Amino acid sequence: MDKRERAWTFRDRLLSRMQASKLNQSELARRCGVDRSTIAQLLNEESTRLPNAHLAAECANALGVSLDWLLGLTERSETAADLLQVSINLTEAARTPTDAQLRDWFREAKGHKIRHVPATLPDIIKTDAVMQFEYSAFLTKTPEQAAKTTSDHMKWVQQPGSDYEICIPKDMLHSLIRGDGYWTGLSKTAREEQVEHIIQYCRNFYPSVRIYVYDPKVVFSAPITIFGPLLAVIYIGQYYMVFRENRQIQALTQHFDNLVKESEIDARSVSEHIEDILKANTV
Secondary structure, rough: HHHHHHHHHHHHHHHHHHHOOOOOOOHHHHOOOHHHHHHHHHOOOOOOOOOOOOHHHHHHHHOOOHHHOOOOOOHHHHHHHHHHHOOOOEEEEEOOOOOOHHHHHHHHHHOOOOOEEEEOOOOHHHHHHHHHHHHOOOOOHHHHHHHHHHHHHHHOOOOOOOEEEEEHHHHHHHHHHHHHHHHHOOOOOHHHHHHHHHHHHHHHHHHOEEEEEEEOOOOOOOOOOEEOOOOOOOOOOOEEEEEHHHHHHHHHHHHHHHHHHOOOOOOOOHHHHHHHHHHHHOO
């Protein structure tokens, strides 16, 4: 951004914030400790003048916004103190797909690309039997409630323009097929149905939903969901870590995109890959 463009950005944002705060030039000048004519020069559409650092900081302080925002260095208008409060917070996690907070985030991100690394399998591709296996221990959420909410989520995914990317660690699939590790106790029939469901799902919903398989020995990820440019959440157990600051979301988006880049199996080949695993293992 050159000096002229930055001056225009500063003027436009200064004026918009003055209007939102219902401050006239005289009042802003008083708060900043300068003459009214100084503020008038900053708001002059023909001027390319930028204030000195002291005056710019005083304007930002008087208007309750960040100096970086006034200068066009960020799209977030909050002050540094405010950003610390809202950029990262902890939200209680029910874990089940009936979690109202998750539904709210999906509604908020309608029309944006969703990137997701599940804790086990993505809820939208789980069979009823797997729902029963995973959620039967929850006292406040029944497997039937979980299945109903997942069905509603499926309808959202199938809407025109849906864009959903999912990365699954390959050992989760191998463990499902063998019936060990996390999936110990899930019946052979239920595992077979779940594997076949994943295969058909990958074929039927590509490219609206794209599933990648990565090797956690090569690249690791915690469970994470990125709701477009709006927010990103990391599941840590009883809580979600929620990020809303632009640079944090960009960093987590780059992390996810690296998972896709490093994935052993791309979205076009996942169903064939799972069939190959089946041939090499006794389910």
